Amino acid sequence: MSDTTILDALVVGAGFSGIHTLWKLRKLGFSVKIYETGNGLGGTWWWNRYPGARVDSETPIYQLSEETEVWSDFEWRERFPGREELQRYFNHADKKLGLRKDVVFNTCVTEAAWDESRHVWIVKTNTGLTTLARHLILCTGFAAKRFTPNFPGLEKFKGVIHHSGVWPEEGVNFEGKKVAIIGTGASGVQIIQEIGPVVKHLTVYQRTPNLAIPMRQKYLKDDVNSSLWKFPEISRYPEIFRKLKDTFGALIIDLDFTEKKFDSSSKQERLALYQYLWDYGGFSFWLAGFKDIFYVQEANDEVYDFWSENIRARIDDPVKKDLLAPKKAPHAWGTKRPCLEQAYYEVYNQPNVDLINVKESPILEITETGVKTKNEGVIDVDVLILATGFDSVTGGILDIKITNGEGVTIQEKWRGENGTETYLGLSTNGFPNTYWFYGPHGPTAFSNGPTSGGLQADWVVDLMVKMREEGKTRVEAQKPSEKEWTKALRDEWYSSLFPPTDSWYQGANIPGKKREPLNYLGGIPAYIEELEKSKNNNYAGFTIV
Missing domain, CATH: 3.50.50.60 (FAD/NAD(P)-binding domain)
Structure with a gap:
């Protein structure tokens, strides 16, 4: 044609x-x-x-x-x-x-x-x-x-396998299933917090911890406003659209990086700002604080410490705590696009959820029945999810x-x-x-x-x-x-x-x-x-x- x-x-x-x-x-x-x-x-x-x-x-x-x-x-x-x-x-x-x-x-x-x-x-x-x-x-x-790592034996797996980027329109039944997910990027975080409560068992294979921040999701049907953020009236839309072009990322309503420098603010002022942005939710904690966090290590370290302290308080198991929110930053905070989460860290408090650090225990191969790692051997699963990015x-x-x-x-x-x-x-x-x-x-x-x-x-x-x-x-x-x-x-x-x-x-x-x-x-x-x-x-x- x-x-x-x-x-x-x-x-x-x-x-x-x-x-x-x-x-x-x-x-x-x-x-x-x-x-x-x-x-x-x-x-x-x-x-x-x-x-x-x-x-x-x-x-x-x-x-x-x-x-x-x-x-x-x-x-x-x-x-x-x-x-x-x-x-x-x-x-x-x-x-x-x-x-x-x-x-x-x-x-x-x-x-x-x-x-x-x-x-x-x-x-x-x-x-x-x-x-x-x-x-x-x-x-x-x-x-x-989409990107799929070249895992040896991937083609041998006899269970259900899907990449997060090409999910079937009819969905996947997870109830009563043993599931493995490789990857904890944006799609990984969303899938984990969604299916964790319904699967029989979930094994998460993590390379680098996701330094996710609270979404503070809200629905119009909510009776109680549990967030600082409120739904804007449609009459405000033109004003909001104009203002967006004046902000660094056009990602947050009515907020942008503060004009203050990190070292010209007191510790008390900085912590108050962090807390406000944390409670506000969304990308505000990333893009409405001090722009110095992208350039000054001391500023970045302080923000990471605030993040780590708040996240660690939500995780029960000390081993998972150190894997998900280590006291020492795995990289400069915010230099990967943070994911927004709703109940991501609480999922790991469930007894049916395991976390494997593939930096210490790398994936050796995918077998007919599951995933084989250096330290754990083969963990059999019914469903394998590749949240391996793009x-x-x-x-x-x-x-x-x-x-x-x-x-x-x-x-x-x-x-x-x-x-x-x-x-x-x-x-x-x-x-x-x-x-x-x-x-x-x-x-x-x-x-x-x-x-x-x-x-x-x-x-x-x-x-x-x-x-x-x-x-x-x-x-x-x-x-x-x-x-x-x-x-x-x-x-x-x-x-x-x-x-x-x-x-x-x-x-x-x-x-x-x-x-x-x-x-x-x-x-x-x-x-x-x-x-x-x-x-x-x-x-x-x-x-x-």
């Missing part, structure tokens, strides 16, 4: 960024389609259906902010919406905006090649469809490519063979000696008319996805309007600008406490992947300033012809 009509834009992915981009371009008269691998809208929230799947950005900031017709009559029911709530939202957005008519589902983009003679991308899919598009917009998200930030882009007009692939460029290079975290030299949102070198890991991706989409849409008005057909990031942006991003990263931590922030969770900073650490306001600087100077840093 082939379609020779030239689209103005082809968008890959039907999550928040993809939907917002489609809506804006369509309103402006551009011809645009979305190709989506899944069978529904929502991007990661189509795929995230494991037990307890829930977003860590609070209501109402985690939604399309410009699409007034969507948010003006949608009532959120949870402070931190779960997967079911989010699917209800996407279905509502579809009814309001008529999205599906321009989305091709069950279609995975596999290749894209630039035709320099026509200034178009030739895009191919797993369904045999070939599409021509003037602009290629990658809304693949930062967690599109090839984050760049993985979704590099899963597509993207070839420029000179026959060079983006894989060859980014996996070369210089590593990942971009300009403004939006585009890369040598690959014209190509952009990505909520991906490498953007504020991705430290920001609210709809806000961050929306900012980037708006910038690119404005660029496309300018090109159309001026009869231009080709835009490319300039190499010197790319070098300058990448260097500045790396300099900021290496001045912080982030580099020593083995995290997906810099690809350290994937064996063989180059260890490099993949996220912009300057925050949303500084990022907006950089975008506007380029735009207001006739899109400086880009060559438009």
